Amino acid sequence: MSASRFPIFDRRFLLTSLATLPLLSASYRLASAQAQPDPLPSWNDGATKTSIRNFVARVTTQGGPDFVPPDKRIATFDNDGTLWIEQPMYVQLAFILDRVKALAPMHPEWKTKQPFAAVLDNDFKALAASGEKGLVELVAVTHAGMTTAEFEKITTDWLATARDHRFKRPYTELVYQPMLELLAYLRANGFRTFIASGGGIEFMRPWTERIYGVSPEQVIGSSIKTRFEIKDGAPTLFRLPDINFIDDKAGKPVGINEHIGRRPIAAFGNSDGDLEMLQWATLGAPGVRFGLIVHHTDAVREYAYDRHSHFGKLDVALDAAAVNKWTVVNMKNDWKRIFAFD
Template sequence: MRRKFWRAIAGAILGVALTLSWLPRASAQDDPLPSWNDTSTKQAIVDFVRRATTSGSSQYVPPAARIATFDNDGTLWVEQPMYVQLVFALERVKALAPLHPEWRYTEPFQSVLEGDMKALAGFSERSLLDLIMQTHAGMTTDEFSKIVMDWLGSARDPRFRRPYTDLVYQPMLELLSYLRANGFKTFIVSGGGVEFMRPWTDKVYGVPPDQVVGSSIKTKFEMRDGIPTLFRLPELNFIDDKAGKPVGINEAVGRRPIAAFGNSDGDLEMLQWTTISDGLRFGAIVHHTDAVREYAYDRQSHFGHLDVALDAAATNRWTVIDMKKDWKVIFPFDTR
């Protein structure tokens, strides 16, 4: 009886062991970037994180210094056929036009109302900034946040017929999570409006409002019916683009990042500021090369123009993320 008993116990233990051998390995060994192909690009990212987090290594970076910055348009979500915030601004022009009859004879508002996108594309950056300021001001910050969220809830991209918040890049979502799981603090540093992004970046990217750096218009404090408010003015406060990005990072973050991710010449200075320094550094450029699943563009594009930064990548040893080669999927809905 005893022999049969112990044989039964031994058989049960063996069965459990065999069962466990077929189970998935511990989560620490799971692929942290499943939507990335197994290319040198993915390996470079994983190697960087390993070096930064290996205690005792000469390249170890303390958690407090593990700062990673990400551009938004074209790096985390789509920017073609035009920036999402510009689409929002154009629709605001049409919505506000009855209150501004002078816009029918004033550029660039006239071209927007007439649907002349070719003329609009030829306007200066300053003209487009004026358009954005005029359509984003004249309300409190809370009112503006609600307008943004209501618009994002109803607007649809013309090509993919989906909400713009669906058109975020799944591989970059994984990268954000991977970095945070390894003690990094992730920041969005964008030329887009900071108050256009802050209402939704936490839900979409896991990046809270206080870790979003962007362009801004001026606001002023007012008491309205006994309620303290911040009122948005049609005056430029700060442009967080090109050389403005390192300035914005310094003012809002207070530390030089050790990793930066961008996709255009507007990110050149952020990449330089991050990588041309002592210690472990990582810079990467998302190169849009997939016309089938997303878009293919670089040097000749009006939006997301990538020319000087692409040439600088080789000199500065920045990783160029080839969307077509390096990503298994583009959007989260591709994984369903």
């Protein structure tokens, strides 16, 4: 029997068929992906959304030149202004101000002592003039002098009752829906997602898993010192009025290295405080890297601010984004909605 009478057994036919299999497979994967629900429905179609999906596709395509094993798929996110609101002030600062006012009846001397008098008088100009030294004093009295369990209850109770003055909603509802989708999308593609924030690590840990799906051990933040004690026969960690670590600016790569032990391949931020984290994740390292900056451009649905803002200033990092080819989210144009309740 001649093989030529049965083309399926012809060597040339077989080789040609095998050569087309990757193309057919790629076409099938593309068609399947298009048939799936959009994992980023709150993102408008365009270059920003495409850059995210292209990056994820490149690092997750088995056998591809840019494939990254799941154990190395690390993504770090800033919190304030990147995952939730930071205007007209950082949420943790709002907590500090409320906490000072709650404690004030036990400290009559605060009425004439700065920076406490500025808080009680709602004198934000005087508060700003107190600078970093004043903020450290406020942190010392509002975040220390208690166990870690007691502080967790204080922050949890405050978040349950506090409301943003503009939106009249709990702060935990003022999280960015597109970023929640992005977190879920990355995790669905084998990424581990970490928070690397200048905010207090123990201020964030009680609620990040419920709100973001980020477990406490994957939260990196600023911290004060703690001391192990036996209190009433039970082991406790007591919070001391001394700064331990500031997880901001150049501190972010340090904190990431100490907590994770791996260099991120993707980083997401919104301000100059995130510049070094984005540099650490994307520059001078092998393989495909991804950096993204959320640019607040929507004064109607949220806020518009960048180079001259007191909170979340975006100046040097915005210029660096163009040089380093980081993706910049134009909130007004790239997001269909900002909050889940929109």
